[in-house]
Amino acid sequence: MRKKLLLGNWKMNKTPSEAKAFALAANEMVDYAVAHDIEVGVAPTFVCLATVKENINPKCIVSAQNVNEHASGAYTGEISIGMLKEVGIDWVILGHSERREYNGETSEACNLKIKALLAANMTPVYCCGESLETFEKGETKAWVAEQIKAGLAGLSTEEARKVVIAYEPIWAIGTGKSATKEIAEDTIGYIRGVLRELFAEAAEDMRILYGGSVKPANVTEYMSQPDIDGALVGGASLEPDSFKALIEGMIK
Ligand code: PGA
Numbered sequence: 001m002r003k004k005l006l007l008g009n010w011k012m013n014k015t016p017s018e019a020k021a022f023a024l025a026a027n028e029m030v031d032y033a034v035a036h037d038i039e040v041g042v043a044p045t046f047v048c049l050a051t052v053k054e055n056i057n058p059k060c061i062v063s064a065q066n067v068n069e070h071a072s073g074a075y076t077g078e079i080s081i082g083m084l085k086e087v088g089i090d091w092v093i094l095g096h097s098e099r100r101e102y103n104g105e106t107s108e109a110c111n112l113k114i115k116a117l118l119a120a121n122m123t124p125v126y127c128c129g130e131s132l133e134t135f136e137k138g139e140t141k142a143w144v145a146e147q148i149k150a151g152l153a154g155l156s157t158e159e160a161r162k163v164v165i166a167y168e169p170i171w172a173i174g175t176g177k178s179a180t181k182e183i184a185e186d187t188i189g190y191i192r193g194v195l196r197e198l199f200a201e202a203a204e205d206m207r208i209l210y211g212g213s214v215k216p217a218n219v220t221e222y223m224s225q226p227d228i229d230g231a232l233v234g235g236a237s238l239e240p241d242s243f244k245a246l247i248e249g250m251i252k
Contacts, residue, residue: 003038003207003229004223004230005039006250007041007209007230008040009096009211009234009237010065010237011098013045016048019048020052023055024056026240027056027057029247030057033250038250039230040247041063041091043062043065050088063125064089064091065093067113069115081117081120091122093127094113094124094125095151106150114126114151115155118163127165127168127232128144128147128166129144129147129169129170129212135169144167145191145194148191149194161206164208165195166208166209167208167209168210168212169212170212173211179210181218181224181225184222188208188210192204209230210230211231214231216242219233219246219250230250231250233246
């Protein structure tokens with residue numbers, strides 16, 4: 001049985017004091033989610049990770065939004081796995097479409113990071129998803145299959161089990177234009193099939209999230225789909241009230 005997961009991707013939002021205020025406000029709702037068998041987490045910016053980790057309910061996952069695969073050295077502007085670990089972070093989002101678009105992050109680069117994270121016993125959340133153009137051409141499945149195969153290349157079945165996948169159609173991110181639950185389920189079910197090809201029965205244990213304009217008003221319908229194991233939420237995860245409403249929507 002795959003446990004449902006709600007992960008808030010804060011992107012480049014919140015100063016440390018704002019992030020701390022969220023962390024303090026979120027304590028009860030994290031308990032509420034956990035009591036209903038739902039895992040919850042937030043992914044603040046690097047400068048807010050330590051503050052959030054220190055002030056949020058310890059049952060809440062705190063995730064970074066990127067990491068460098070090297071242990072240390074001449075990589076200006078980068079953050080290592082060891083640095084994250086020292087502030088108690090053991091989850092990292094990788095391959096988000098915004099990082100692919102603005103920072104040139106490729107599936108192959110994500111593959112190196114995923115392997116480094118798994119070697120450090122950390123949890124990668126690997127994102128995939130197609131552009132509007134690819135969607136309209138009907139090439140979504142081939143596109144995401146390629147991203148999944150390149151990103152997870154060379155992983156053992158046991159390693160794959162620890163990876164969380166997020167399917168986020170780019171045309172649905174921050175646009176208010178969410179994919180219907182049928183479209184999301186169709187692609188996510190297909191992704192599970194690709195994972196089955198690669199990792200056999202481990203695919204049944206791997207969690208696949210939907211992301212892209214998830215809101216309290218539509219989260220329940222995604223959760224009713226058999227292959228959708230949770231949500232990666234940007235805009236609607238930023239305010240405690242909305243985050244709480246997302247949790248409530250997941251429980252319904
Ligand atoms: P959104 O972002 O919920 O604001 O559409 C989702 C994401 O990019 O992870």
